[in-house]
Amino acid sequence: MACSCEHVKLLLVLVACACVQAASVAKPGTSGNGTPLKDQFEFKHHNNDEVEEALKETAERCKDVARLYALSEPSVRNVPLWVIEFSDNPGQHELLEPEFKYVANMHGNEVLGRELLLALAHHLCQGWRDGDQGIKDLLKATRIHLLPSMNPDGWQLSTDTGGKDYLRGRSNNNSVDLNRDFPDLDRIMYSNEARHNNYNNHLMAQLKRLDHQPQPETLAVMKWIVNTPFVLSANFHGGTSWPTTPTTPLARAPLRSTLVAPTMRRSGGHSQKCTASELPTTFTWPILNAHPASPASTPSGPVGGREVEGVDQRRAWYSVAVSARVC
Numbered sequence: 001m002a003c004s005c006e007h008v009k010l011l012l013v014l015v016a017c018a019c020v021q022a023a024s025v026a027k028p029g030t031s032g033n034g035t036p037l038k039d040q041f042e043f044k045h046h047n048n049d050e051v052e053e054a055l056k057e058t059a060e061r062c063k064d065v066a067r068l069y070a071l072s073e074p075s076v077r078n079v080p081l082w083v084i085e086f087s088d089n090p091g092q093h094e095l096l097e098p099e100f101k102y103v104a105n106m107h108g109n110e111v112l113g114r115e116l117l118l119a120l121a122h123h124l125c126q127g128w129r130d131g132d133q134g135i136k137d138l139l140k141a142t143r144i145h146l147l148p149s150m151n152p153d154g155w156q157l158s159t160d161t162g163g164k165d166y167l168r169g170r171s172n173n174n175s176v177d178l179n180r181d182f183p184d185l186d187r188i189m190y191s192n193e194a195r196h197n198n199y200n201n202h203l204m205a206q207l208k209r210l211d212h213q214p215q216p217e218t219l220a221v222m223k224w225i226v227n228t229p230f231v232l233s234a235n236f237h238g239g240t241s242w243p244t245t246p247t248t249p250l251a252r253a254p255l256r257s258t259l260v261a262p263t264m265r266r267s268g269g270h271s272q273k274c275t276a277s278e279l280p281t282t283f284t285w286p287i288l289n290a291h292p293a294s295p296a297s298t299p300s301g302p303v304g305g306r307e308v309e310g311v312d313q314r315r316a317w318y319s320v321a322v323s324a325r326v327c
Contacts (some may be wrong), residue, residue: 004092041122043115047159048079048152054118057085057149062125065139067091071147071220076173079152081220084121087143094143103221104236108154108177109169113236117148145228150217151178166239172215181218183207201228221250 046054059068067090070080085091093099102120104113113185124144138144151172158169161250171177185203191201204225214222 003009007322014212027131027204039126040120045061046115046118047147048156050078051114051148051152052082055121056084058121058125059084060130061084065090065128066121066125072223073216073220075151075153075217075323076215077153077156079156079321080151081147081152081217081223083147085143085145086138086139090143097141097143098231099143099145100232101147101224102226102234102236103147103150105149105151105155106235107170107237108156109158109163110149110170110236110238111155112238114148114155116236117146117221121146121148147221150221172217172254174215174220178213178215181212181215181216182222192268202290290292 003173035088054313057068065088066087067087067088069083069085071083074080087094087097102117104117105111115297117310122133124139128139130141153173154169155175156169183204185207188203188206192206204222
């Protein structure tokens with residue numbers, strides 16, 4: 001398990017590295033040292049056709065460790081939901097080799113994760129081609145699946161209307177928020193607890209009925225989850241600049257001069273301040289360190305009817321039983 005954690009840390013640091021690389025966007029043609037464009041990643045708004053083209057090119061360049069496939073259902077407007085997989089044995093689940101999935105652009109008008117996953121795919125491929133030992137070890141010990149756009153129709157609508165309305169394009173082409181369209185797995189979990197069922201995991205496989213007909217994009221991801229034994233997932237959203245952590249009460253302090261302001265934690269029934277170094281570092285700080293605007297920014301705004309600042313402690317915000325976060 002310790003080995004898996006190290007690979008998780010490395011993969012998340014790679015995402016942070018992709019953020020840093022945004023500062024040096026490649027231009028059409030060749031780089032200054034004559035490197036062909038395919039060896040560089042161009043940060044821009046890739047349209048749906050360009051997403052497919054970029055993934056196909058990456059899979060072709062690294063065919064020994066990469067495989068491109070589409071999920072079982074396309075979008076409402078029949079756009080394939082493309083996934084690129086990285087592994088030393090692509091297409092095969094291997095015993096004791098953990099599987100990870102990374103999903104972006106679930107809300108069509110939240111585009112940063114879409115570009116980061118394209119950049120991460122390129123980074124993994126290029127690192128393998130360059131003989132980067134860390135990436136070679138990562139692909140040998142894990143199987144990584146990247147879905148850059150779960151909602152290509154929403155992306156298209158947001159783009160076609162100028163991207164100026166924060167709701168236009170958030171939902172899919174049937175005006176359904178995909179992050180509110182998943183089955184209520186909490187019901188299964190609580191039922192298992194009441195029956196003292198020790199097998200209270202892999203809840204999607206225990207689902208016997210649906211209380212509504214999921215959208216095709218949601219159904220595709222549900223089947224993906226059931227058919228692949230993922231051990232960890234990440235879902236990239238965008239539109240604000242504060243990080244989130246899964247536990248402890250809500251912070252009310254802005255980001256400060258180093259990493260992030262002190263937040264609050266429970267200790268012996270009392271709330272106490274804790275420093276940035278005491279908070280979970282694996283997921284939050286690599287991203288903050290890589291984002292030059294983070295230390296100086298002071299994000300704030302209304303959430304759930306109240307003003308919040310700084311680090312969002314997820315459990316004190318709101319609960320969504322039908323969100324992809326529970327899958």
